[in-house]
Amino acid sequence: MLRGIRIVEIEALGPAPFAGMLLADLGADVIVAHRKYASMPGAPERSLLDRGKRSIALDLKDAGDVAVLMRLIATADGLIEGFRPGVMERLGLGPDACLTVNPRLVYGRMTGWGQDGPLAATAGHDMNYIGLSGALWYASLPGEPPMAPPTLVGDIGGGALYLVVGMLAGIINARTRGKGTVVDAAIVDGSAHMMNLLMSLGQSGALATERGQSLLDGPHWCRVYRTSEGSFISVQCIEPKFYALFLDRLGLAADPNFARQFDRELWPELGDRLAAIFAAKPRDEWISLFEGSDACVGPVLGPHESALHPHMAARGTWQAVDGALQAAAAPRFSSARWTPPKCPARGEHDAEIRADLAEP
Structure with missing residues (x-):
């Protein structure tokens, strides 16, 4: 569905690479700028969240590698980053710099608290964001501490999926109006927005504060x-x-x-x-x-x-690839058949991507 769309993803953790994976599942050319060395001890050489992407290894504190990245950004429809506010600006890769080289770029920012507000610069994780947004409140029986499924409500539901929607909306707008935009995808916002179906029950008295x-x-x-x-x-x-x-x-x-x-x-x-x-x-x-x-x-x-359940097996929802269980792409389309793509090693496509960027 997204063939012909290019996304540059800056390596991060959690919802940002998940958003990139989803866009790659839908057919976008997602190029992830990996660090030259794994930042987390014990991290797999090939991450499931990188399936279907191409990888280039860059040091964003090296001027030469930043120049390569900027040339890549100039060819892209969108960029995804998942750092705290201000980090990309300090690297010289903030929205102003990137939109200067590519005015049609959709610059996607994935954070927990958002780009502004009193908590914007502080650390947090999934449960902190959905706890503040209200999304965690009803997630248990009375008298028990609220506990939601790990990552699903915050990182993925309120974060990655809203980032993807924002990226696609921005790309459509850029193609019709010729102008890029910045997408501020905050988990605290998205998870609160997801509450609106539940909140609608309050209009008929079916939602209590207690x-x-x-x-x-x-x-x-x-x-x-x-x-x-x-x-x-x-x-x-x-x-x-x-x-x-x-x-x-x-x-x-x-x-x-x-x-x-x-x-x-x-x-x-x-x-x-x-x-x-x-x-x-x-x-x-x-x-x-x-x-x-x-x-x-x-x-x-x-x-x-x-x-192993007959319904899930019949739909092929879960698939084992290279010994790792993973869920197939969703949603499904009548005109396309999805098969599990490979997960690249760090920097696997360096030569290929650099050759594409070589000046004639």
């Missing part, structure tokens, strides 16, 4: 339960017709308390009763009981077990 009292936060029919052998099963039968199927399969359709699906006062008691019920049998027995129904019950699987 945890455990909202439509998607606390009901016995919207939880994960432990089974007898220590596995887990997810239950989220929100609509009454699905909830009725759920109760029927469990033999609880005639119970007057369970019939009161939206009675908040009963949710803790009914949650405890369901916890005891699900703890009495292993996960696979429960899956067998609900199989083929619309009761909205399913297993909670780890990635390696997920890869």
Whole structure:
């Protein structure tokens, strides 16, 4: 889909290289400017997040290498960097310098706190950003500390995906108006923006400030339960017709308390009763009981077990490449078939990229 678009990525950690990977998955020519030596002890020679990219090794404190990078930037549609505010400027590679050599450039900046504001210059990580944004608030049962899946809500959801959307919007704008832009993709902003679907429930009274009292936060029919052998099963039968199927399969359709699906006062008691019920049998027995129904019950699987599930296997969602499990590109397109590309070694394409940049 993105063939013909070139992105220059400055090596960083976490959401920035993930954004570059996603753009490469979609067909962009992503050239990552790696450091000449790995910055993290024990880092793999070939990172999964570099799949489909080309690599050039540069020292951004060396004037000659910076000149090479600037010539590369002059050929690009976009640039991605993931440093704290001010770092690229100190290297002479800030937006003003880059837009001077390429006025149509979309300059993508990936940070946790954003380019400005009281916290902009301070360190932080995924949970800090989503904790401040409000996105972590509902991520547990009442009385338990909030805990979201690592990286997914902040680094990837609120960070990398918003950076990619911003880059694509900027590139479309540059191609229609001939002018580049700077994309300020902050995890704290993106993760707050993702809350708007949940916040919309507040318009109908279905979202409470107190945890455990909202439509998607606390009901016995919207939880994960432990089974007898220590596995887990997810239950989220929100609509009454699905909830009725759920109760029927469990033999609880005639119970007057369970019939009161939206009675908040009963949710803790009914949650405890369901916890005891699900703890009495292993996960696979429960899956067998609900199989083929619309009761909205399913297993909670780890990635390696997920890869073996018939649905996931049929779609080829998880693939093992060179011994490393990885998820296939998403979304999918009817006109394109994706196959796992290789992950480059640091500086693998130096000669090729430098030759392309050689002046005639």
